[in-house]
Amino acid sequence: MTQQNRLSGGQIDRSRTLDFTFDGKSYQGHPGDTLASALLANAVRLMGRSFKYHRPRGVISAGSEEPNALVELRTGARQEPNTRATVAELYDGLSAQSQNRWPSLAFDALGVNDLFSNFLTAGFYYKTFMWPRAFWEKVYEPIIRHAAGLGSLSMQADPDTYDKGFLHCDLLVIGAGPAGLAAALTAARSGARVILADEDFTLGGRLNAEVEEIDGQSGADWAAQAIAELQSLANVRLMRRTTVLGAFDHRVYGALERNADHFAAPASDLPRQTLWRIYARQSVLCAGATERQIAFQNNDRPGVMMAGALRAYANRWAVAAGQRVAVFTNNDNGHRTARDLVALGVDVVGVVDSRPSAPALGDYPLFTGAQVINTTGKLGLTGVTLRRADGGTEHLRCSALGVSGGWNPDVSLTCHQRGRPVWDDHIASFVPGGSLPQGMHVAGAAAGKFSTAAALQSGIDSAVAALATLGLSARPLPCPKAEDGAYDLVPLWYVAEGKGRKWLDLQNDVTVKDVKLAHQEGFRSVEHLKRYTTLGMATDQGKTSNLGGLAVMAEMTGQSIPETGTTIFRPPYTPVAMGALAGRSAGTDFKPTRRTPSHAWAEEQGAVFVEAGLWLRAQYFPRTGESHWRQTVDRETLAVRSSVGVCDVTTLGKVDVQGKDAAAFLNLIYANGFSKLPVGKCRYGLMLREDGIAKDDGTAARLAEDHFVVTTTTANAGPVYRHMEFVRQCLCPEMDVQLISTTDAWAQYAVAGPNARKLLQKLVDPEHDISNAAFPFMGCGEISICGGLRARLFRISFSGELAYEIAVPTRYGDALMRELMAQGAEFDVTPYGTEALGVLRIEKGHATANELNGQTSADHLGMGRMVSTKKDSIGAVLSRRDGLNAPDGLRLVGFEALDGNDLPAGSHLYAKTAPPTGASEGWLSSAAYSPHLGKSIALGFLSRGQDRLGETVTVANPLQGQSFTARVVSPHFIDPEGERLRA
């Protein structure tokens, strides 16, 4: 028989049947079911095994607070562990597996842990695995890790896509129960922009789970009507299946919308989930309340659940959790369960009420002043034993027990910014305190208003108050007529009788005894209690268990519960898939990519690309027959030295500096002087940080009296521009200077080598003379090429060769590269990438980011004299600190390998006579094989380097156990006099 526990009524669509499997066995349910309700309908109570003792466990709740019924949902790459069956919406073909068991759910080998529970108490790990010390890493930890963990990962890449987005509203209403609906209706009718979010797929909250009337119709019908109205309003966004998971600074809320979790697999392009950032000017938290347990011996058997959940399964999902049902309560609410189940024809064998004088709500056996003291059953509940008020015991045969220890307002989101809830004696629970997240109001059960009438009214009032703070006037909704019963509760946290285990935290297997042990061993602070026992540290954050643990601790310490304290709730409210946090930023889309103007052309050439920050740059251009990158790079390097090469240098930052005070501004920015730089000239500039350390270098070209183009290194384009803006806006706002980035506006290519001028002369329009006399080294100008296209030409050299950088508007960059290749064919022009660029500059002794690494000063770089003493510039004063100018300080020098080996960059330097250990005398910052010199060379910083030319030093690479010898030489390996670049 299928669905033998299905009752009449409910909010399921019986016209359709959905097939699903659990642990390989087939079952049926209906649209509207959750996995948990469908399993219960099929009389499946055993749904999982507990974390530590592998105890058989069944579902205890009907919502996202569920600690027990965790399953692995789906198979293959989409398998997701720790999915709560209570919120997994049933779909056709759903496949779920139980977890944390082997070989099967009914027989779990690690259930043996339960036999040793006396040894596996709180603090077990800390006490047991103390010695021998060496065993921890090699023996204990691997065994514990193997046994630990809930569920398993598919070990495959997640095939789904995830989305992110941003929403704004006047009022965010969190939770669509009676309070949330009343708040949303009130605000929506006033015209405010409203977002109503609820984690459930059916809105209405407890109205769908209770039997009660609002304005003469069923609560569920009233909710449906309210939702229909909200749906029809353009100023309202209804978000079903959306969990508001965190309240963050600046009135920002995180919310996860599940777009496709109710399908077997998302349709093409449908993002599985969307992580929303909601900017809410005001919010009303209507998250409801969570029912709490009463701990007693063996209160964890499958079939023992919350009384409210039992009622919800019956009323909303038309499911009896068992054919014979008992209730254990300390408040009136438990009686509702009995009343509703009786009405649905379920056999209620008894209501056990710990209060001496408790009223019955219907026709069922009532045991007042009684307590459940134990349960029977192995893989499922078979009965409960109770202690009557008269002292006698009685055994009730039943397959389900509903427990109600009262309700805890769901204050999680009120605590996300360190808000502390406050104790309310009337409901014996915490309610939101005064320090709420900015703009947040709390209504309904979340505020301790447990009757439907009070929830509706507080929703209305909160919305009116929230909108009033925005200057919006909202007319209060006439409060619908609804149940306004009292909530009569006498706290009972656990049943003292019996020595068996009384479970508090069902997911982490924490018992009353564990809390008492923590107290006994001195872990009395609530934070210590939490960490020592792991109470509330599971995926459910102790939604059903924390208060029980606090109550036990309070009893032990003799303090009240509020004096004992509360733990802090943190986002996310419920677990979030890592993929949702990543959103679209996955794989190669993890970050944006910038492409150079010659990218398409370089791809055609088969270039190998390298990431330089966000840029993709051509690293080298392999040709047929070249089997190793070094062959390619050597060829490209030699081609530049012998004829001409072209390299895309667009990535270097370009900052347009204009204004009457442009020169004075650069004079302040750079350590060396710029005020006298003539129009039509470039100058190398060294920029210091305020603390005197080198910040960046580059060139500035003066295109007009009031117009410069500054270049920066690729890596520092953004930071340097930001620094310049800071100086302009904050340090010298009186200067008449304007800055703007033009990095992307111009395609810029280095044309380097003895034939560079000859090649360019074929492109530059004849009216522009670029001969050595007319356009000497460090010249610059605005010219035209190829018959009138505006261009900029800079005679600057990074390679040490006769070289230019030519720039055209970026859209012509691709064509210019092709033209350079075509016109350069007669010179055997060679495109070169960043590797050859690096070799060329090391050969020339030019510093880059490897040398300007945030630790080095102008003196270290051998540029001490560039820091002008005739003017003020940023960093100049602090660059004169003793520590940065010690005569025996570091100096940039060159190194030649003496033993034929490569010199690894990063190696440390030691005097030949000293053992290569301990503090070194410096390090290699850049290294390369120089095809020009036929040997490995390097740049590096060496103490007193300038005085040690010719000395042999040890180059130690202890990471790889390498040690080489090298000779200290000038950093200028080629053309130290600069004749080539001036040719």
Added chain:
Amino acid sequence: MPDPSPTPRLSARTAFGATTARLDSLGPWTLTERPDRALASVAARAADPQQVADRLASRVGGAIALGQLAQGDDHDIFGTAQNQWFVMADHTQQEDLARQLKTELGDMASVTEQNDGWVVFNLSGPGVCRVLERLVMADLAQMPDGSAQRLLLEHMNVVLLCRKHDQSYDILVARSFALSLHHAVTTAMRSAAVLATPS
């Protein structure tokens, strides 16, 4: 794209390295690359910023406040900072927009060519905010026609111009990011389109 180059030897390419502008339609929405937009930045110098503002205003028939896009017959202008504007025009007609502006404004302003500093996309179609809300944190409902905001979009610095609310927006991004921006926007278009389809 028509070749605006004055030279037959070098032809222009789009930000995607193509000869024609990129155009993608998904659901009711269209993303169009607009290489036909010329751009120049104008920053008033200290002497007389008001006169620069007035001169620019005269091109679009009214003052241009920060965060506002003013649309004229030949030019669109939006404010990017205090006393700083971006001017847009038809690239096929005014590739030398920066030079024209400099000629007119002289020493009153610093003018910089930005034709290729940025790539301009237009994203349009009914209810297009459903796409944009997945990309930018702007409160789109509070962005009326003719407004401009500088924003982050998938880690990229963009300018968003509202030409018609919930209907037509320009997105400007540094040209080198064109492919990444295109990927981000078309991905969001796909998401929004499939989510708009009843399941």
